[in-house]
Amino acid sequence: MKKIIIASTSAMYGGKYLEYLQPVLQEHFKDCSSLVFIPYARPGGITHEAYTAKVAETFTAIGINVKGLHEFDNPAQAVLDAEALFTGGGNTFLLVNELYNTGVMQALEKAVHAGTPYLGSSAGSNICGLTMQTTNDMPIIYPPSFKTLGVVPFNINPHYLDPVEGSTHMGETRETRIREFHVFHRQPVVGLREGSWLEVKGSAIVLGGDRHARIFRQGQEPEEVAPGADLSGLK
């Protein structure tokens, strides 16, 4: 049975890393004593080692031992063997490129479908969707494909941002960008505001956190759904 947390962000403003999610993660990973961390997205260009050390600190506090995927000779096998998995945020293009180049993408899909508890935040959440085509990141690396895990039958837009009231900036709003996506693609997009997450248990998909999410469907007006909403019919 799939067991996934898809989080908009790893931290809330003024909060520590994963702090706001801690009770949820304790429950999510309650049967696990170890976790494999996928540091490939490297926010701000941080090294795999430094990123893993930061994550380990957080998980040690809830009794879970962390190892970075870069420490394994065979990363695809390590993912298949993992007791639990976490893909951190950073740059989605870089992440997806590394996942393909190491053969981890396929292993990850297999492991998550087989029920290995998975946590994604930001870029690590983008890859849960059908494609990474609703990422907010810059294309700093050219990946072999934009196709991602598809462990949910729609796309994710993490760090979803409402238009800034009174803004005079002429660059596209997030909503405009997602509408442009829907000129070419039919899958829905879930705009996850910071502090929100999706909890997937088998075929159930529930909106967690205390904020509404914004659902974009091709050819329809966006819909606001409340915390606790059941998104299992969305596709």
Add this chain to the structure above:
Amino acid sequence: MKKIIIASTSAMYGGKYLEYLQPVLQEHFKDCSSLVFIPYARPGGITHEAYTAKVAETFTAIGINVKGLHEFDNPAQAVLDAEALFTGGGNTFLLVNELYNTGVMQALEKAVHAGTPYLGSSAGSNICGLTMQTTNDMPIIYPPSFKTLGVVPFNINPHYLDPVEGSTHMGETRETRIREFHVFHRQPVVGLREGSWLEVKGSAIVLGGDRHARIFRQGQEPEEVAPGADLSGLK
């Protein structure tokens, strides 16, 4: 001799399409009575026809006749034959994909180097850089390459946006994203604020408009340069 205007945006808040640039364009295109418009970036999914009609309205007012590139049987040849060229904004991934699929990318490079007066705004400015990898757009289409015209020896970030003071949003700022780009690439990036443009005449590159631009170089702190700055040494 190259003759290029690389504009951050096509319109200022509250202003009409290309209005703020009109005196500059009158000078830039003063020897031209016709212009070929490249509508491929299709902002908001607008059709090629509607986009071209909008642009034609603006240029007719300064005595220039506009034809959309989609109207030609052989678009690459049309670019080589054009008296003047303008690539409008929209989605850079879509634009670059179309430019490659139609063979226009190569023709455009040839025409611009040969001295055909060129105007780019937003996505049409992104493609003047070495690569499109500092675009702000969503990757709604998978292009065959991120390589672009390279008619200037650096990258462009149009609609450059300063961090919002007091923001509690945890998504990356524009500056953070460009720093991540520089983890992997060495070419400078010019952050062009709205209302700014670069004017290229042969090997001279000058910052136009009344705002500073922000120059990002690998491994260095960003530099603010004033209107009128000479960027011809930047590479």
